[in-house]
Amino acid sequence: MTHRHDRTLNVGALARVEGEGAMYVRVRGTRVEEVRLDIYEPPRFFEAFLRGRAHTEPPDITARICGICPVAYQTSACRAIEAACGVTVDGPLNDLRRLLYCGEWIESHALHIYLLHAPDFLGYPGAVEMARDHRDVVQRGLRLKKAGNTVMEMLGGRAIHPVNVRVGGFYRVPSRAELEPLAGILRAALDDALATVRWAAGFDFPDFTHPHDHLALTGDRYPIEGGTPRTGSGRSFAPDAFERHVTEHQVPYSTALHARLDGGGRYLTGPLARYALNRDRLSPLALEAAALAGLGAECRNPFQSILVRAVEVVYAIDEALRLIGAYEPPDRPSVPVPPREGTGHGVSEAPRGLLYHRYALDAAGLITAARIVPPTSQNQAAIEEDLRRFVAGSLHLDDERLARRCEQAIRNYDPCISCSTHFLDLTVERS
Amino acid sequence: MAEGRPRLAVWKFASCDGCQLTLLDCEDELLELAGQVEIAHFLEASDAVADGPYDVSLVEGSVSTPADRERIRHVREISRTLVTIGACATAGGVQALRNFADVREFASVVYARPEYVATLARSTPIAAHVPVDFELQGCPIDRRQLLEVLTAFLLGRRPDIPDHSVCFECKRRGTVCVMVAKGTPCLGPITHAGCGAICPAYGRGCYGCFGPSPAWSGARPNTRALLPWLDMTPDETRRVLSTFNVTAFREEREEEQDHDPPA
Numbered sequence: 001m002t003h004r005h006d007r008t009l010n011v012g013a014l015a016r017v018e019g020e021g022a023m024y025v026r027v028r029g030t031r032v033e034e035v036r037l038d039i040y041e042p043p044r045f046f047e048a049f050l051r052g053r054a055h056t057e058p059p060d061i062t063a064r065i066c067g068i069c070p071v072a073y074q075t076s077a078c079r080a081i082e083a084a085c086g087v088t089v090d091g092p093l094n095d096l097r098r099l100l101y102c103g104e105w106i107e108s109h110a111l112h113i114y115l116l117h118a119p120d121f122l123g124y125p126g127a128v129e130m131a132r133d134h135r136d137v138v139q140r141g142l143r144l145k146k147a148g149n150t151v152m153e154m155l156g157g158r159a160i161h162p163v164n165v166r167v168g169g170f171y172r173v174p175s176r177a178e179l180e181p182l183a184g185i186l187r188a189a190l191d192d193a194l195a196t197v198r199w200a201a202g203f204d205f206p207d208f209t210h211p212h213d214h215l216a217l218t219g220d221r222y223p224i225e226g227g228t229p230r231t232g233s234g235r236s237f238a239p240d241a242f243e244r245h246v247t248e249h250q251v252p253y254s255t256a257l258h259a260r261l262d263g264g265g266r267y268l269t270g271p272l273a274r275y276a277l278n279r280d281r282l283s284p285l286a287l288e289a290a291a292l293a294g295l296g297a298e299c300r301n302p303f304q305s306i307l308v309r310a311v312e313v314v315y316a317i318d319e320a321l322r323l324i325g326a327y328e329p330p331d332r333p334s335v336p337v338p339p340r341e342g343t344g345h346g347v348s349e350a351p352r353g354l355l356y357h358r359y360a361l362d363a364a365g366l367i368t369a370a371r372i373v374p375p376t377s378q379n380q381a382a383i384e385e386d387l388r389r390f391v392a393g394s395l396h397l398d399d400e401r402l403a404r405r406c407e408q409a410i411r412n413y414d415p416c417i418s419c420s421t422h423f424l425d426l427t428v429e430r431s
Numbered sequence: 432m433a434e435g436r437p438r439l440a441v442w443k444f445a446s447c448d449g450c451q452l453t454l455l456d457c458e459d460e461l462l463e464l465a466g467q468v469e470i471a472h473f474l475e476a477s478d479a480v481a482d483g484p485y486d487v488s489l490v491e492g493s494v495s496t497p498a499d500r501e502r503i504r505h506v507r508e509i510s511r512t513l514v515t516i517g518a519c520a521t522a523g524g525v526q527a528l529r530n531f532a533d534v535r536e537f538a539s540v541v542y543a544r545p546e547y548v549a550t551l552a553r554s555t556p557i558a559a560h561v562p563v564d565f566e567l568q569g570c571p572i573d574r575r576q577l578l579e580v581l582t583a584f585l586l587g588r589r590p591d592i593p594d595h596s597v598c599f600e601c602k603r604r605g606t607v608c609v610m611v612a613k614g615t616p617c618l619g620p621i622t623h624a625g626c627g628a629i630c631p632a633y634g635r636g637c638y639g640c641f642g643p644s645p646a647w648s649g650a651r652p653n654t655r656a657l658l659p660w661l662d663m664t665p666d667e668t669r670r671v672l673s674t675f676n677v678t679a680f681r682e683e684r685e686e687e688q689d690h691d692p693p694a
Contacts, residue, residue: 125478146459158571
């Protein structure tokens with residue numbers, strides 16, 4: 001049925017991603033006719049059932065959108081609700097939020113670098129198989145990941161779905177003495193993080209660049225727990241204008257919505273976008289790491305996103321150490337957030353990219369409407385475009401090798417398909 | 432190559448990935464475990480997939496689509512032992528909130544074209560579809576409990592997962608009762624142990640993410656006596672019982688309604 005030159009590639013279930021997805025590619029001769037990333041993760045309807053819940057509930061509920069980046073959901077939710085109620089959380093409480101989020105960046109990036117992505121570069125199906133030949137390397141990755149999880153467990157109570165986050169701050173804040181042991185763990189992790197940069201810099205990267213616009217938060221510091229959305233083309237807008245600049249539309253084959261920038265169309269969010277827009281805000285040590293990795297002012301090769309993640313791990317550890325060193329326990333664990341009628345918008349930088357939340361509250365603080373735009377759905381069009389160009393340049397490969405490279409191209413984005421509403425099923429149809 | 436080692440499979444249905452991530456979060460034990468068992472199917476960790484049958488299947492997530500309703504039957508057929516992990520797989524999860532609403536209306540809130548989305552009206556636990564050998568509760572599950580369950584099934588014994596409530600763990604941890612000392616509403620008395628009583632240790636009440644206790648003996652706590660003691664309005668009580676384990680806490684919700692019907 002399949003001709004020699006016309007073919008379809010079909011990866012039925014993507015591995016080493018979070019969630020469930022499939023990929024379909026149709027090729028006619030040398031022309032790539034269609035590329036679809038099909039996120040078939042079952043819809044879970046968070047935006048629908050948040051209606052009628054109290055304004056105090058979204059941090060616990062939206063954490064359940066993703067087990068890998070719950071703090072991102074908790075932070076964007078808190079910031080949106082605080083904005084709706086006219087409350088600003090700053091000073092030591094915001095620093096603690098940033099510290100908890102550093103823990104999530106370290107844990108999530110280490111998971112992606114070592115367990116999900118590196119096996120692609122070294123030719124193993126997964127980290128467990130890789131450990132048979134590179135046990136020390138995998139153990140280093142697990143130590144790094146554990147360091148991030150330890151920060152989350154101390155500050156958040158547990159690493160998956162932390163319990164200590166609330167609208168207005170925390171239920172309980174640590175003493176200086178409680179944070180001190182974290183500093184020792186993080187100082188050791190810094191050596192592992194720098195070794196990770198050196199290790200990943202030695203990988204063989206395909207010569208491939210992408211033309212997408214970027215979208216990331218910007219501000220006084222490298223963006224993690226907040227900031228102002230800004231595009232690579234230089235447009236900047238307040239979080240409450242997000243939906244005027246980013247519009248989502250549904251495609252028939254996916255439960256994740258696609259997002260576009262007004263006037264610009266396709267764009268990229270995540271480590272490459274953050275780095276391009278905020279490189280000068282990295283710490284001196286992280287800048288050194290970027291130089292060690294051979295990164296310039298920006299990185300447009302999605303296969304090198306693993307390098308930028310490794311640099312961000314160095315930054316997150318360095319920043320966590322700075323925050324611990326400067327920590328003075330706040331007078332109270334949270335700021336009161338009395339409900340009022342209104343709408344609030346909240347943004348933060350999940351490890352995979354910008355995460356936007358909006359909530360409308362009634363006078364009693366009950367939620368009347370919720371909107372959540374996760375990074376993976378924003379990146380979906382960019383991933384598809386990369387695949388289209390990558391497949392067009394790799395048609396000499398047989399289906400199995402082509403499918404493998406496509407999966408790798410998707411994993412460059414660390415797509416969190418659970419968020420979008422995880423894994424790749426690839427179909428290549430050649431005719 | 433893997434002759435003789437028990438074969439482990441990990442499956443995902445509708446969920447957040449947090450429970451299977453718990454296995455990868457066993458940083459100190461993961462490589463040793465991988466030496467003891469053949470990880471034959473674990474898509475989050477490896478694209479090497481060995482065909483079944485499998486000795487132990489860990490199943491995360493609830494059944495919420497027509498395709499998944501068929502897939503869980505297949506997973507059961509190729510699994511000697513099937514263990515569900517987490518609130519989604521054991522009680523339908525947070526996505527079971529649709530069970531008390533009109534799923535078409537839900538879909539219309541999220542999707543411009545709800546007809547493109549294949550979904551069931553209800554999100555149901557795995558045991559509603561196939562026989563389950565053991566259910567491990569939690570949202571997310573606890574790492575220590577997961578290692579105990581895996582060890583037990585690999586050794587061919589019953590897992591030693593205590594049936595008591597969060598209150599026992601709180602006492603063991605030496606945390607002062609937040610309900611007695613501060614009047615903070617706390618679901619600890621009616622919630623299954625396993626997390627280590629984290630919430631009270633962080634100064635908040637338990638929000639019931641491990642579901643009702645005890646799950647196996649059938650002897651539910653005296654919820655009727657306990658709920659009024661929680662010092663919550665009926666709306667607050669209903670909401671806190673209607674989150675991560677909404678279907679598992681159904682009896683408690685009904686008792687609450689008997690006791691104090693909504694205005």
